[in-house]
Amino acid sequence: MIESALAWRPVTWIDYFLIYLLPGIGMSAYFLLNAWKERPTEFAKGIMKLFGKETSLIDRIKEFLVYCFAISCVLVGWPGFVIYYFKHKKDEEVNKAWQELPDFDCAPEYLVVQVNPIDAEIVSYVLDPLGSVPPLPFGHLNQGWVNFLADMTDDADEMWSFYIPKGGKVGKYQFEATSERRGYARVRDGKILAEFITE
Amino acid sequence: MTAQISERLIYGGKEIPLFTNPLSLYLKNNGIAFESPHTANWRGYVGTWEILEHQGVERLYLVGLSAHKTYEEILSLSDVFPGHDKVFAHWFTGELRCPQGAQLEYRHMGYASVYEYDLLMDFKQGVLINKHARHNEPPKKRDEKEYPPFLRRGS
Numbered sequence: 001m002i003e004s005a006l007a008w009r010p011v012t013w014i015d016y017f018l019i020y021l022l023p024g025i026g027m028s029a030y031f032l033l034n035a036w037k038e039r040p041t042e043f044a045k046g047i048m049k050l051f052g053k054e055t056s057l058i059d060r061i062k063e064f065l066v067y068c069f070a071i072s073c074v075l076v077g078w079p080g081f082v083i084y085y086f087k088h089k090k091d092e093e094v095n096k097a098w099q100e101l102p103d104f105d106c107a108p109e110y111l112v113v114q115v116n117p118i119d120a121e122i123v124s125y126v127l128d129p130l131g132s133v134p135p136l137p138f139g140h141l142n143q144g145w146v147n148f149l150a151d152m153t154d155d156a157d158e159m160w161s162f163y164i165p166k167g168g169k170v171g172k173y174q175f176e177a178t179s180e181r182r183g184y185a186r187v188r189d190g191k192i193l194a195e196f197i198t199e
Numbered sequence: 200m201t202a203q204i205s206e207r208l209i210y211g212g213k214e215i216p217l218f219t220n221p222l223s224l225y226l227k228n229n230g231i232a233f234e235s236p237h238t239a240n241w242r243g244y245v246g247t248w249e250i251l252e253h254q255g256v257e258r259l260y261l262v263g264l265s266a267h268k269t270y271e272e273i274l275s276l277s278d279v280f281p282g283h284d285k286v287f288a289h290w291f292t293g294e295l296r297c298p299q300g301a302q303l304e305y306r307h308m309g310y311a312s313v314y315e316y317d318l319l320m321d322f323k324q325g326v327l328i329n330k331h332a333r334h335n336e337p338p339k340k341r342d343e344k345e346y347p348p349f350l351r352r353g354s
Contacts, residue, residue: 126324128287129253132260139289140280144228179293197224199292199324 023082024075031074032067098172105170105177106185106195110162117149117159120184124198138198148196151186158187162195200308201238208297209249209262215318218298218310221259221291222246228290231279234267243267249285250320250327257327259295261286289325303337313338 010016040048048054055063074081126139136142152159164170164181183197205216220242226232233243247263262285264276280286300315313335321329343351 126287126289128258128289130251130258130260130285130287132283132285132287133289140225140286141228141290144230147230181292197228197290199224199290 021075024078027078027081028071028074031070035067101172102194103172104185104192104195105164105181105197106162106183106192107170108190108192110164110168111160111185111187112163113161114158115161115184117152120159120161121145141196141198144196148184148186148194151194154188156188157193160185160187200241202305202307202312203242203309204240204245205298205310206245207247207263208295209247210297214247215297215299217248218296218317219294220246221248221288221293221295222261222264224290225288233274234269236267236270240267248288251285259288259291259322259325259327261288287325288322291325292323293321295320295322299332303335 010019045054121137124137124139124145125135126133128139133139134142138145162181162183162185164177166177166180168177168181169175170177170181180199181197182199183195185192185196186194205218206220206222208215208217222244223242235241235243244264244266246261249260249262250257251260252258261276261280264274264279266274266279268274276286277283296310297318297320298312298314298316299318302312302314304313306312315335317333317335319331319333320327
């Protein structure tokens with residue numbers, strides 16, 4: 001019997017059509033199995049009944065017809081579903097990579113001029129007549145500045161000052177800046193790798 | 200998003216709500232984040248600010264802080280800024296918004312609720328450079344039919 005099954009070859013168009021339907025049958029079985037696994041529990045049915053949302057016969061018939069329609073679509077149009085699956089996977093990967101990108105306010109168009117860290121420090125001291133600011137570069141922001149400098153280890157790194165006007169688009173989501181912003185950016189090959197916002 | 204607890208501003212000897220978070224840049228630059236104790240305080244802290252005048256120049260200072268390191272552990276200003284009883288907000292450039300008067304409309308999001316007036320103060324590197332008040336009109340009541348069907352109440 002196995003030999004005769006293996007020896008079978010499609011001849012008519014119906015044979016070819018049945019072969020075409022095979023992946024669709026597999027997909028339909030997979031979806032039906034998942035739907036069966038996710039069916040409402042007796043507890044959930046009890047809750048629905050309590051709220052007067054019990055499934056009526058009409059609802060069951062509608063659900064049955066929806067399943068029939070969906071299975072027909074999968075049987076015939078399974079290549080479309082396969083294409084959609086791989087496209088969706090690819091889109092998800094692209095989106096994940098985008099989400100993992102650092103979110104800087106500064107963009108290349110906001111870079112002003114390349115600066116030396118020492119020059120940046122000289123003009124950074126804050127004068128406060130009430131003496132509430134430490135006498136360090138960038139005052140209370142000094143720790144952030146130290147962290148920013150500590151990461152500038154590559155010889156190819158450049159420090160640039162930047163200025164974002166009020167209303168300029170900032171970040172990955174391109175929000176409008178509610179006020180003007182200034183600071184310094186670590187740039188390598190025209191790409192922004194870090195930023196330190198001073199105001 | 201739930202409406203958020205405001206910051207506090209002491210100005211002219213009076214404490215008023217402040218619908219701006221001047222501390223956010225400091226926290227971002229220093230990589231500090233607090234824990235949200237509840238949905239009305241996603242930022243995890245409430246700061247008290249004061250505008251202090253010296254020789255005709257008004258500056259913005261942080262004079263109090265209640266920040267959640269954890270749900271139970273609350274940090275004060277001296278924990279976050281050791282050795283300081285007030286902190287000059289020299290990093291802040293922008294506008295402070297202080298709602299005034301009656302609440303015209305409650306909005307269940309951030310600082311979006313509308314009040315009769317907004318006291319708006321512009322700062323440059325922590326120094327007050329301009330201030331003015333804005334009168335807000337009561338938002339127009341929208342009829343339910345103006346909303347898309349899925350947002351309407353069931354009949």
